[in-house]
Amino acid sequence: MISVKDLNFAYSRGNYVLKNISIEIDSRSTAIIGQNGAGKTTFVKILKGLLAPTSGTVTINGQDVTKTTVAKLAKTIGLVFQNPNDQIFKKSVLEEVMFGPVNIRMAADDAKKASLNALEIVGLANQTDTNPQDLTLSDKKLLCIASILAMNTSIIILDEPTIAQDWTGKEKIKDIIKRLKAEGKLVMTIIHDMDFVAECFERVVVFSEGEMLLDGDAADVFANEDVLRRAHVEPPHVQQLARRVGIREACMNEREFINAYEAFKGCKR
Numbered sequence: 626m627i628s629v630k631d632l633n634f635a636y637s638r639g640n641y642v643l644k645n646i647s648i649e650i651d652s653r654s655t656a657i658i659g660q661n662g663a664g665k666t667t668f669v670k671i672l673k674g675l676l677a678p679t680s681g682t683v684t685i686n687g688q689d690v691t692k693t694t695v696a697k698l699a700k701t702i703g704l705v706f707q708n709p710n711d712q713i714f715k716k717s718v719l720e721e722v723m724f725g726p727v728n729i730r731m732a733a734d735d736a737k738k739a740s741l742n743a744l745e746i747v748g749l750a751n752q753t754d755t756n757p758q759d760l761t762l763s764d765k766k767l768l769c770i771a772s773i774l775a776m777n778t779s780i781i782i783l784d785e786p787t788i789a790q791d792w793t794g795k796e797k798i799k800d801i802i803k804r805l806k807a808e809g810k811l812v813m814t815i816i817h818d819m820d821f822v823a824e825c826f827e828r829v830v831v832f833s834e835g836e837m838l839l840d841g842d843a844a845d846v847f848a849n850e851d852v853l854r855r856a857h858v859e860p861p862h863v864q865q866l867a868r869r870v871g872i873r874e875a876c877m878n879e880r881e882f883i884n885a886y887e888a889f890k891g892c893k894r
Contacts, residue, residue: 626650626780626811627672632681634667642667644835646681654802654812656822656843659832660857665815666707668832669782674698685780700729703773707784709765718744718760718768719753725776736775743774746804748797762789770801781805783814787821799825823847823861823877831856844875 627650634643643664657665670676671683674695683690685701703725706712715721722743726736744750747767752760757768766789773781786798802825805812816822822829822843829846831839833856839846847853847860859865867876872889876882 626652626686628682628684629672630682632668632671632678632683634664634671634676634679641679642835643671646837648830648837648840650811650813652809652811653827654806654825655814655828655830656826657813657815657830657832658817658819658822658856658858662834663832663856664835665832666784669704669784669813669815672782673702673704675704696728699725699776699778701778702780702782703776703778704782705766705769705773705784705786707788709762709769712769712772713757713765716756717753718749718755718757721757721768722772722775725772729776731776739775739777740771743771746774746801747771763791763794766790767794767797770798774801774805778810780811780813783812783816785816785818786814787816787818795821819847819859819861820863823863831858833857844877847877848875 629646629648632643632646633641635641646668657668659665667676671678672685672690674690674693677691685698690698713721715724719740722740723736726739727733731739741750744753747770749764749767749771757765760768766786770783787795790798802812814826826843829841829843830837831846831852838856839849839852847864850860853860861877863876863879863882867882867885870886870889872885874885876885
């Protein structure tokens with residue numbers, strides 16, 4: 626769905642934030658991880674068309690992003706910003722969600738129907754007339770997710786989706802991601818929450834200082850402790866626990882840990 630070849634980007638002459646990035650992104654849910662300043666946000670802004678590559682090419686579904694407009698790309702790729710206050714500007718929750726669908730030329734009735742459905746999915750259906758600024762930070766984030774869901778894009782990028790979310794909020798976002806994956810959509814995230822990545826994402830790409838260090842299945846990436854250390858990223862807590870008790874195989878969730886631990890105990894007997 627997304628092809629990136631020899632991508633370089635600099636905000637100022639010679640000061641490269643991204644260096645020689647080449648990657649093919651398919652329909653697998655994909656997390657881009659790395660410390661602050663690794664180039665993750667810059668990378669997704671280029672995918673969205675908000676920034677133009679200094680050199681190299683980026684194509685989405687065969688379309689060169691430098692040869693189209695942000696407005697046209699909005700029909701294909703939706704980005705939920707890290708800070709919802711950077712995205713929200715309407716006077717009511719429903720108006721906020723409808724803004725995107727209307728601006729990609731969806732008929733008004735269809736836009737409203739899609740927006741109400743999106744608000745139902747994120748749990749804000751009873752807040753349609755509320756001023757978005759009166760919502761909690763957690764609900765503002767869910768509102769921004771609803772705004773993208775209503776546009777029905779084939780690609781959804783979530784920037785730090787778990788920020789300000791309690792357990793309930795995280796579970797709701799997990800369910801949304803599962804729903805999108807079941808619909809055949811590409812879900813991407815840039816995130817620091819490795820436990821969330823292990824539970825929700827199939828593929829992990831590691832960035833460090835503007836370079837792509839590793840790309841692979843989540844279990845394989847989190848098993849590569851040398852690369853994670855270089856990128857200043859810690860593995861998921863369940864993986865760390867597995868290492869401490871002597872389990873060498875990758876454990877992405879509690880069930881995998883329990884199974885591995887039972888096998889491990891059996892081998893020691």
